[in-house]
Amino acid sequence: MDIRNFFKKDSNVCVYGPVTEESIMGNADSALVQKHLFRFRPEDRPAVEGVFDRLQGDMRTPARNTVTFPMLQSSMIGVSPESMVKRLFKCMCSIDATPTASGKVSASLASGVCREQLLIFLADVLRGTAEEQAPLVLAMSQVGERSKTVTIQQVTEFLQDLIFAVVQILVCKGRLQGWKPENMGDSSLGVKLLAEQMCAELKPTDQEVYDVTHLQDWIFRVPQVSLYLMMLVVEGLNVSLSVQLTHTPLPPCKDTPWKEFKCLLDIPTLMFLAPQLPDAYCAAWRLVFSTMLHGENFTRMVAGLTHCGPTLLLIKDTKGHVFGGFASPSWEVRPQFQGDSRCFLFSVFPRMRVHTSTGYNQHFMYLNQNQQTLPNGLGMGGQHNYFGLWLDSNFGRGHSRARPKCTTFASPQLSADEDFILDSMEVWALRKPSETEKDDEGTGKKSVLDVDPEVQAMMEMTGKTLYSQGLREPQDDQEQR
Known part of the structure; x- marks a missing residue:
């Protein structure tokens, strides 16, 4: 709101x-x-x-x-x-x-x-x-x-x-x-x-x-x-009014394994980021990837952030800088730029800033794997080899080449060094995926590809055609209950 x-x-x-x-x-x-x-x-x-x-x-x-x-x-x-x-x-x-x-x-x-x-x-x-x-x-x-x-x-x-x-x-x-x-x-x-x-x-x-x-x-x-x-x-002062203050500075958070997880965020940082998001993205935040929980695995990260709606990426480099980006649509693995002007880049340490679209180009989001002629990795803003935020598919390394500023978001260099080494990363999904994004999610029967999305990603990387997609048997009413 x-x-x-x-x-x-x-x-x-x-x-x-x-x-x-x-x-x-x-x-x-x-x-x-x-x-x-x-x-x-x-x-x-x-x-x-x-x-x-x-x-x-x-x-x-x-x-x-x-x-x-x-x-x-x-x-x-x-x-x-x-x-x-x-x-x-x-x-x-x-x-x-x-x-x-x-x-x-x-x-x-x-x-x-x-x-x-x-x-x-x-x-x-x-x-x-x-x-x-x-x-x-x-x-x-x-x-x-x-x-x-x-x-x-x-x-x-x-x-x-x-x-x-x-x-x-x-x-x-x-x-x-x-x-x-x-x-x-x-x-x-x-x-x-x-x-x-x-x-x-x-x-x-x-x-x-x-x-x-x-x-x-x-x-x-x-x-x-x-x-x-x-x-x-x-x-x-314990002022009780008939119309109470309903807005909260914090977004809701659900299904986070706190016993095994130490978050990069703190309460004031959430208070800073939440108002920057579009009004439609106020649903509960869900952790879909963390290097602490899932390791430094690019394929596992891709499996976590694709087809789950809007996401917020948070990265910490080995010199302590914390920064990231907001992706308004779901990520897709493809060799073209994607996204829209609601995307933005941000930094939270050593200072909090948000960098929104300049309108100069449409290079909001880029996610690619297993290509011989195009960069393989995740990027936001800028252009190939000069992203405002880039994480290589080999994982562990990235860059923020934005001198003087990123053309897409007018952001400066976000990391401590232009080429940085990753310390940790988190990906948060910011709303429930739509019906088209659920990809047969629910109580019915699931393909092995649904049960283990990492297997699906590995098959795609090796060039395997997923013939089972689109050939699944429809679920009857009894199975859907």
Whole structure:
């Protein structure tokens, strides 16, 4: 599901109409709060208003009718690091909520967060636009005194705290969708890389500082910022709404032999890759090949990735660079280029980047075996002998010859060296194969070629004609049950 569509659909339900004097409840001082509350459904407003009393809990005193930092921290234990709680608290305290004759005033950090400030904060995070969320991000990115601008370093540090909190929520709240962090890569490194990648989407400025206008444009173009903030607030403050946040940063994962498998991916890397995929490819990820499980066997890899729908290839070279490609259609062994413009190349270490089609040519995917005149191996982008990503059929070696950039995807050299040595590789199928791709998969009788696709691939390599294809007996109704 496209995150932008999620926000668009949600805003159509909850955006309020014109506020009139008759529609405002309470005195003039509460008009701003009521205006923000009207963004929520009528049935959700009591739950939103109840957050303030719930945060105070047993710590509430007649002398101080505010939410203090210890109160907020108590609610978010196990959900967010203390540094992120401090950012939230400072942001809430900075909100202008009480109009006066001389203008607007805001509470100080020492006085805590009043009810009006909290309600405005909730409305802007959960139902606000990029324009309304930009001042919040500005406040949360600042460490010292308030300023009208922030540096790239400040935004990066804010994102690291936010992403770390989201990873903690996914783990502690059981939202992992079948992934096993203990059998995956280092999330702390992934947090830093994902924060840097998201910050790279900020448009450069002459002074290398960013104001609310710059942040507004950035939040609109990088909707994960809003999504992560929503997750943190909904889970950390236990906000129960009738329309719950249904989008998750992680794709589901099924049928992975975690007891024998150590994944190249980590949670933040999945959070980076999932939004890059086309909307149609949001089904459960299935591991169809791994050098750890199946060895360095090109024929076994071909048997795993062909006829299984869209796939994501992940490669690690012996110098630590991790990169790969997304293939939108099923792979086929043939001496021609295949694929479409939805394919892309990417890197995840030493930095996270995605490189999409330039439209310059149609050299998206190439997979070939047992040819004497054409290259034998797997390639994506570029041209013969100069692929953006190439894995030789002898396995173990490949290249990323993209100087200055790959013509198909405008990707730079992905591997540490132009010609690299493979350390490990994984292939993930991203949705169930269609009926035409199943190739007689099911409960009925199977040919030996179906039972062992490696045998089929070996026969094809030796030039054997598979006469049994197309000559199988039809299954009767009893056998199909």
